[in-house]
Amino acid sequence: MRKNKVQPAHKSYFLGQGYKDIGTAIKTSWLKNAQTAKAYYDKYSEKGLMSLKGVYNLFCALSVVSFGTVFFALISAVMVTFVSLFFVLVYIGFSAAWIFDQAYLARKKIFTACNECKCKSLIPTYICPKCGAHHTNLTPGAYGILNRTCKCGEKLPTTFFNGRKKLKAICPNCLLEGKTTYLNDCESRQLCVPVVGGRSVGKTAYITAFSKKFVEFVAPQNNLEIEFYNGAKEAIYSEIKADFAHGSTRMTVRPQDITQSSSISFSFFVKHKALKPERLMHIYDIAGEVFTDNNENEVQRQYEYCQGIIFIIDPFAIPTVRAKYEALLTPEDRAGIGKADINGIINVFINKLREVTGLSDRKMSKVPIAIVIGKTDSANLRDEFSDEKIEEIEYLNTKTEIHRSDAIDYLCRKFLKENEMESFVNAIEMKFKNNRFFAASAIGHTRDAGAYNPVGVLEPMEWICTITDKKLASLWVKEKYAKKPLTKIIDELEG
DSSP states (O other), X not given: OOOOOXXXXXXXXXXXXXXXXXXXXXXXXXXXXXXXXXXXXXHHHHHOTTSHHHHHHHHHHHHIIIIIHHHHHHHHHHHHHHHHHHHHHXXXXXXXXXXXXXXXXXXXXXXXXXXXXXXXXXXXXXXXXXXXXXXXXXXXXXXXXXXXXXXXXXXXXXXXXXXXXXXXXXXXXXXXXXXXXXXXOTTOEEEEEEEEOSTTSSHHHHHHHHHHHIIIIIHHHTXXXXXXXXXXXXXXXXXXXXXXXXXXXXXXXXXXXXXSOSEEEEEEEEEOTTOXXXXXXXXXXXXXXXXXXXXXXXXXXXXXXXXXXXXXEOGGGSHHHXXXXXXXXXXXXXXXXXXXXXXXXXXXXXXXXXXXXXXOHHHHTTSOEEEEEOOTTGGGGGGGGOHXXXXXXXXXXXXXXXXXXXXXXXXXXXHHHHTTOHHHHHHHHHHOSSEEEEEXXXXXXXTTSXXXXXXXXXXXXXXXXXXXXXXXXXXXXXSOOOSSOHHHHHHHHHO
């Protein structure tokens, strides 16, 4: 159990003042016993043994000392035993409440992720609605079992089941740094997914396409209620809608002010009667040059607790692909090709994960990673992942059931290997136990040539969701994903 720090609240009587009162009562009783014995002895001293009253007072003094001591010892023992038993029950009560509260948070995978500093906290700093005092450990303990009383007299709930999440909260890490970051996601289950990649690979376009499709198409069709995290996130969605309507995309801003976050999240709640607690999706975006140069303003702690990673690559940044298709690209598409080496980017990313998380390769491999080959609408690149090729795979492998998603994964790996990117595929397969490849087109055509017509943008998030949050996945995921890549299944069948 986490040790309680000093809080701006009154300690529970049974875990504070109660001990003092027991000691005071016993001390007072013994003192009165001694005073009574001394009073009788003083009267004896005045009369002496030659007086009947003197003998009487001496007898009384000895009786008080002997019988009174035994009596008060027994009474004190009984009182201490009775009160201690009651205190033990109180301890058991708050321990049980604490364990139940912590077990619920752990079982439901609830924690709080700060949008600014990216720090994760199980119990944030809650604010007293009456006086504004900061309560850093609002859990059952020495300050109360189900409620604690703030110094101002306000009663505050200490558990999830009696309303703690309704209190306003702030990030404890930002508070240590002298900042105030308000949190709106207390006791929600998080789904945090960073979208990473080099400059101009299409990260922001992907986030735009996925967010618009999910919020306005997927959610209503599956009776999911969407609520934006705060006004700032709602403003981001207004930009998303504008970009989606015009077919445009913004370069992710590289913050010049070092106090500003390098990575920005689009965050929204997903609610449904079957989701208890509600879900909170954080989709992180970071400028490609900041990511590649490894010079973010803040430590990207979201990698420590993210439920999945979407790594986007620009296929036209691969020399052999560019040589084959460049003549078919429009001038706008040609100008927007990512310049960073893909192998270099994945190495930067893997090193970043090690530095930020401190995880061993074995632990790091458990994070699901979706590799998305983007811009498949350009230069007829979609033909590499066409229905005809999927049908061909199905025809050649009749011994096993092949889902469309598995065939796409197979074709993506094959495409990369045929274009001298086998080392990249091997690095992904070696470092990440859960990996899958996807082909997608976020905009669906040349930029600024009309509204988005996205293809394949839902599937990467669907796959991550099926691994990390099966309950949420059951409400909206329609596609099926085999546990093993099709390449391994085919190898096993042929072997």
